[in-house]
Amino acid sequence: MPRKPVKTALYAPPIGRDVNAWREQLRRLDDSGLTAVSVSDHFLVGRQDPIAALAAIATSTRRLRVMALVLCNDYRHPVITHHAAATIDVLSGGRLDLGLGAGYLAAEYAAAGLPYDEPGQRVDRLAESVEVIKALFTDQPVHHEARPTR
Template sequence: MPRPFRFGVTMLADSGSRTVWQDKARQVEDLDYDVLLLPDHLSMPAPFPALLSAAEVTALRVGTSVLNAGFYRPALLARDVAEADQLTEGRLELGLGAGYAEAEFVAAGLPFPSAGKRLEHLADTVGELRRMFASGSPAVYQQPGPPLMLAGDGDRMLRLAATEADVVGFAGWSLAKPGVDPQKALAERVEFVRVAAGERFGRLELNLLVPAVSVSGELDLSVVRRTAPDLDDEHILRMPSVLYGSAQQIAETLHGYRQELGLTYFTVLDLHMTEFAKVIKQLR
């Protein structure tokens, strides 16, 4: 049996008041998503308090997409993760990344190490979290710990994800480079993970972040253009993470991604969650 689909929403908008934020969480649930996710940027809501607030009024799973490991010491992060896992009664999913925005490190009063050092800190953090959760101090609700997602595109990051994560996240736009077929690029990255994971590959859930969706006809490419300014529209429209067409056509595309690449977990931005909900209806 193929792995079932899962669908998440990454919330970018300010949480506003408690009432406004919880209404947004209810909307995510009403649209039949599985997971509500928050990124980790200084200009956005603090992830753990906002996730706990969303979990209070929904049955959604909640998660980070993704925490900047460079902002945290492992013991302090373990405490926050364990408490959030307990208070949500096992609905927490932990996404971690190495951090990339130098300006945010500076604003936080932290040094900005090299990419290799940031990745080394991420790997150490993953190891320490696993060790502490296995020891029972701090105690987590889910055993042996909340599902771990590691997201990235480079060889070192994907090798770490393949060997340590439960969920491997692919950020589709960063795979697209001028002169490179984006569909082939994603297939190559998935194959890299397959080889690096070895026998554990079958247990991995593969996630694709979708920055642009259109079922109604008008496709907003502003997010992709900001993150991939060197690409023309023709190239952007060939990216596997840019979905447009009828709800049925997009559903067929996702069925193809599952069959050919093993991708089953798709995350959209809150900007597009109502549009993508039309696709979800075709896939449930």
């Protein structure tokens, strides 16, 4: 039985004041044999916007998979998420892995002034967004009518 290669990922190093040093860290990770570098979507812990960070990682590396692990669905409209993901995928030469989640940190919702709905509602919104985002990655026109909330 053929052996599958081991896949490894790390969170991207935090962006500091010395952006050139940060890019050099990414280049070393790119050369290390690591499989992927990921960025999460938490604004109370961490100081980098995940979309901007993923774009910068995409242009600073040549081989590593670039992972959104994960973007919170409720922080962005699905059309905006698609637009950003499509741009990062082009910048990375097709290396983006887009992870989406329903959101779970009540404190971040409160800090952003967003309602923290029940888990089922958040999951329903996520499922609807995934449908829209996947459809936008096709060549077909997308017509979508939002589902009523619970």
